[in-house]
Amino acid sequence: MSRTDRFHSDAEVQWCPGCPNFGILTALKKALSELNQSPRDLCLVSGIGQAAKLPHYLACNFFNGLHGRAIPTALGIQAANPQLTTIVTTGEGDCYGEGGNHLLHALRRNPDLTVLVHNNEIYALTKGQASPTTPVGEVRGLHPQGLDLTPLNFPAIAVLHDAALVARGFAADPEQLKTLLVEAITTPGLALVEVIQPCISWNPHPIAWYRERIRPVPADHDPADKVAALRLLDSPEGRYTVGLLYRGRPRPTYGDRFRSAHGRHPLAELAPPPTAVVDQLLDAFKRS
Amino acid sequence: MMDCNIVIAGAAGEGVQTVGEVLADTLSALGYAVFSWQEYESRVRGGQNSVAIRVSEAPVNAPVLEADVLLPLNSGAYQKYVSRLNPGGVLLAAEGYRDPTLVVPFREIATEEVGLAIAANTVAIGALAGVLGIDPEALERVLDRHFQNKGPELIEANRRAARLGHERAASACRLADACPWSFPARDQRYYLTAGTEAIPIGAVRAGCRFIAAYPMSPATGVIKYLAKHGEQLGIFVDQAEDEIAACNMAIGASFAGSRAMTCTSGGGFALMVEAISLAGMTETPLVVLLAQRPGPATGLPTRTAQGDLLFAVHAGHGEFPKAVLAPSGPKEALHAMVRAFNLADRFQVPVIVLSDQFLSDARFSVTDFELDKAVPESFPADPAAVSRYQRYALTPDGISPRLYPGQSEHLVAADSDEHDPDGHITEDLAVMVPAMVAKRRRKGEALQRAMRAPEAYRSEDADELFLSWGSTRGAVREAVDGLRAEGRRLGMIHFSELWPLPEFDWPTGKRLWNVENNAGGQLSSLLARRYRLSVHGSILAGDGLPLTARTIRRIYNEQN
Numbered sequence A: 001m002s003r004t005d006r007f008h009s010d011a012e013v014q015w016c017p018g019c020p021n022f023g024i025l026t027a028l029k030k031a032l033s034e035l036n037q038s039p040r041d042l043c044l045v046s047g048i049g050q051a052a053k054l055p056h057y058l059a060c061n062f063f064n065g066l067h068g069r070a071i072p073t074a075l076g077i078q079a080a081n082p083q084l085t086t087i088v089t090t091g092e093g094d095c096y097g098e099g100g101n102h103l104l105h106a107l108r109r110n111p112d113l114t115v116l117v118h119n120n121e122i123y124a125l126t127k128g129q130a131s132p133t134t135p136v137g138e139v140r141g142l143h144p145q146g147l148d149l150t151p152l153n154f155p156a157i158a159v160l161h162d163a164a165l166v167a168r169g170f171a172a173d174p175e176q177l178k179t180l181l182v183e184a185i186t187t188p189g190l191a192l193v194e195v196i197q198p199c200i201s202w203n204p205h206p207i208a209w210y211r212e213r214i215r216p217v218p219a220d221h222d223p224a225d226k227v228a229a230l231r232l233l234d235s236p237e238g239r240y241t242v243g244l245l246y247r248g249r250p251r252p253t254y255g256d257r258f259r260s261a262h263g264r265h266p267l268a269e270l271a272p273p274p275t276a277v278v279d280q281l282l283d284a285f286k287r288s
Numbered sequence B: 001m002m003d004c005n006i007v008i009a010g011a012a013g014e015g016v017q018t019v020g021e022v023l024a025d026t027l028s029a030l031g032y033a034v035f036s037w038q039e040y041e042s043r044v045r046g047g048q049n050s051v052a053i054r055v056s057e058a059p060v061n062a063p064v065l066e067a068d069v070l071l072p073l074n075s076g077a078y079q080k081y082v083s084r085l086n087p088g089g090v091l092l093a094a095e096g097y098r099d100p101t102l103v104v105p106f107r108e109i110a111t112e113e114v115g116l117a118i119a120a121n122t123v124a125i126g127a128l129a130g131v132l133g134i135d136p137e138a139l140e141r142v143l144d145r146h147f148q149n150k151g152p153e154l155i156e157a158n159r160r161a162a163r164l165g166h167e168r169a170a171s172a173c174r175l176a177d178a179c180p181w182s183f184p185a186r187d188q189r190y191y192l193t194a195g196t197e198a199i200p201i202g203a204v205r206a207g208c209r210f211i212a213a214y215p216m217s218p219a220t221g222v223i224k225y226l227a228k229h230g231e232q233l234g235i236f237v238d239q240a241e242d243e244i245a246a247c248n249m250a251i252g253a254s255f256a257g258s259r260a261m262t263c264t265s266g267g268g269f270a271l272m273v274e275a276i277s278l279a280g281m282t283e284t285p286l287v288v289l290l291a292q293r294p295g296p297a298t299g300l301p302t303r304t305a306q307g308d309l310l311f312a313v314h315a316g317h318g319e320f321p322k323a324v325l326a327p328s329g330p331k332e333a334l335h336a337m338v339r340a341f342n343l344a345d346r347f348q349v350p351v352i353v354l355s356d357q358f359l360s361d362a363r364f365s366v367t368d369f370e371l372d373k374a375v376p377e378s379f380p381a382d383p384a385a386v387s388r389y390q391r392y393a394l395t396p397d398g399i400s401p402r403l404y405p406g407q408s409e410h411l412v413a414a415d416s417d418e419h420d421p422d423g424h425i426t427e428d429l430a431v432m433v434p435a436m437v438a439k440r441r442r443k444g445e446a447l448q449r450a451m452r453a454p455e456a457y458r459s460e461d462a463d464e465l466f467l468s469w470g471s472t473r474g475a476v477r478e479a480v481d482g483l484r485a486e487g488r489r490l491g492m493i494h495f496s497e498l499w500p501l502p503e504f505d506w507p508t509g510k511r512l513w514n515v516e517n518n519a520g521g522q523l524s525s526l527l528a529r530r531y532r533l534s535v536h537g538s539i540l541a542g543d544g545l546p547l548t549a550r551t552i553r554r555i556y557n558e559q560n
C-alpha cells in the first residue's frame, strides 16, 4: 500500500474526468502522508461547489456544510477540538463570494486552519456563471454583455491582514502544491492557499494557456516582506504568480487564551459542572 | 394578600434602572417576593422609560401596569405615566405636578444638604423607602453594597442622601395620611432573577461548552453573561461576525462533540434559518435561543412580543424534525435550557427555545430552582461497540449512533447534501433517498412521543379555558383567578413545549380562548392544525407591552 493510499476513499468521484481538481486531491493526500497524518486526526470542512466535494474523496472526518459557510463551521470545530488538523477545502465562489465575510473575519481571529481555495474563476457547479475572481470582460451566463465587475484579490487582503501564510499553487503542478500545503498545514494560524484550477468544462482557456502564464515567485522575494508581497500580488503578473507569497509574524491564534487555561483536550471530554457551581451562580441573585 | 406596585419613570440615562434595582433588591433582602419589569425606548439617552416593581408575600410573577406609587423623575415622565396611577395611589415627585403630590425636592436636598448633586437619585430612593415604610437600615445595607467600589466618602454621602429622602417623605406621608404600607423583615429569601441570567445558567447546567452569537436585543444578555462567567467555567465564547456565522460555528462545535448554542432575536434568527435546516439534515444537535421582540424587520427593538412562534416552528427549508420550547419564567427557562440540550442530544436535532424581551429583562422571584430536576443527559455512542461506523446508520427509531471526529478510529462524516449512511452524497432516488427521508421522519415521531403535555390550571370544573404559551403564564393565571372571583368558571391550558405537539386528551365541551401577545393568534393556528381545535374567541395584544391580567380580563369581558 502506497503512503497516499492511507487516504483512499470508496466514494464515487463526481468531477469531470481530467479536471485539475484531481491534481489538488493528489497534492493534498501527498502532503498529509508526508506529514504522517492519519485520517482520524484530520477533519476536512467544506461548503458547496465542485471544489467543496473534495472531502468525500479521501478518508477523513469531514463536514460538508452549506454554501459559503465552511469557515465558521471549521471555527466551531477548532474551538471544540484543537487537536484535529482542520482544513477547509473550498471554491472561490464559496469562500470569496457567498462566504467572503467569514474569511475577512477569520483573518482577525487567526484560527489554526488551512484554507485551500480552488480558484477556477467561475461558479462551476452551477454551470459557469461569473465568480468573484472572473476577469473583466468575460462573457458569462448572467453577463451576456461581458462582466463589468472587477475581481477580488483575496490573497492581497490576507497579506494586508497578516495571515500566517499566503501561498498560491497550480493544480497541474501537484508536487509544488504539496510542498506549499505541507508548509501551510504546519504553520500555526490561518494559512490561505489559493490554487489556480482551470475548469476544463466552462473555462475559455485550456490548461496550456495557464501553463504559459504561470510564473514562480521571484527568487529574491522575501516572504516576510509584507510590502513586497502586496506589490507582487498587485502587479499584472501577480495573478499567475505561484509559490510562497507571504509569511506573517507569529501572533496568538484563535482560542489561545481559553486553551492556556483549560488545556487542549476536546470540549467533549469536559463533564457538565457540578451542582455546587451552578448553585453558586444562582446564589448571586439572593439578596441580603 | 398584600400586593403593591411601584412605578419609577424617567428618561434614559436618568437613573430609572438604578432606582428600581436598589428598591427591588431592598425589598427582596427583606424577604418579599418582588417582580420587576421594565419597558424602555430604543435609545441610550432621553425618551421616557419605566420600571415597575410589584411586591407581595408569595411570588405572583406577573406584571401590572397600574401603579400604587408613582415616582416620575421629570415632568415628561409624569405626563406620560400619570394615567397609570391608581385612584388613591401616591404620586411622589420633586415638584407638585398636581394636588396631591408628595413633594420631596430630590435635587435641592442633594445639592444643598448632601453637597453632592449626583446623589439626587439616592434621595429619591430614600423617599420611596419612606413612602413604603421600609426600614432605612435595610436600604442602607443595599446602598452600601451598590456603592462599595466608590470609596467611603461616597458611601457616606449616599447614606445621608437616603436618610434625608426617607425622613422627608415619611413626614410628608404622616401629614397627608397617605401611605398605608409597611414592609417588616421576613424570614423568606427568594432568588430575584431575570431570564437573561437564568437562561445562560441553564446552559451552564446543561454542560454547554460553546456559544457564538451576534449582539441583538433582547438576546444579548445571554452571551454577555457567558462572556463574563463562561471562560472560567470552561465555556468557549465567541462574538461572531454575523448570525449566519454564529449558527454555523455552533453546528461545527457540536459536530466536534461539544454542547453548543447560539442566541439571537427575530432578524438574526432569519439569517440562521438555512443553518437550522443544516442541523436538521446533518443531524447535529443545536440549541438556539430566540428572544422575541416585535417585528417585522427591525420592529421595536426593546419591546416584547410573542410573534415568532410560527416562524420558529417553520424555520428551515425542507422537512426535518426540530423541537420548539417556550418557558414562562426564569426557573422554567433554566429547566428548558437543560431540556433543550438533552432533546437536541438524544434526537440529534435543532431545538429552539423561545423567550422574549419581557422574560429576558423582567426579574422574577423564585423560591427554589430545583436543580435536581434539571439534569443534563447525553446519549453518546460507544466507539468500542461499533465495528463499521456509519454516521447515518438506518435504525428503527431513526436515531443513528453519534461519535465525534478524533474520538476513535471511526471516521465521522456529516453532509448537507442528501447522503447515504456513510455520509456520502447520493442521488439514488429509488432506494437511498426515500430511506433517509423515512429515517428523519421516524426520528420526528420519536421526538413527538418525548414531548411534554401542556399544564392544566383550574381546568377540571371549568366551563371555559384560556390557551396560552410562554411568558404570559403568570398573567393568564392571574386573570383566571380574577375572573373566577367574579364568578366565571375559567381554567388555563398552558404550553411550554410547542413543537412537535404531543398527544393530548383535550377536555370536551369547553369554550376555548387563545391568549397570546401577538396580533395573529399563532398558537390557535398550531392547535387547529394538530388537534383540529377551534377557539371560541381570541384574547390578543401585540402592542409591545407585556400582557397583564387586567388586559386579559378587559378583552375577555368585552367579548362576553
Ligand SMILES: Cc1ncc(C[n+]2csc(CCOP(=O)(O)OP(=O)(O)O)c2C)c(N)n1
Binding pocket: A048, A049, A050, A051, A052, A067, A090, A091, A092, A093, A094, A095, A118, A120, A122, A123, A124, A125, A126, A131
Ligand atoms: C445558499 C446557496 N446559494 C446558491 C447555491 C448554489 N451554488 C452551489 S455551488 C455555487 C457556486 C460554487 O462556486 P465555487 O465555490 O467557485 O465552486 P466550483 O463549483 O467552481 O468549484 C452556487 C452558486 C447554494 N448551494 N446555496
Ligand code: SF4
Binding pocket: A014, A015, A016, A019, A020, A021, A050, A120, A124, A125, A198, A199, A200, A201, A202
Ligand atoms: S465543471 Fe470544471 S471544475 Fe467542475 S469538475 Fe468539471 S472541469 Fe472540474
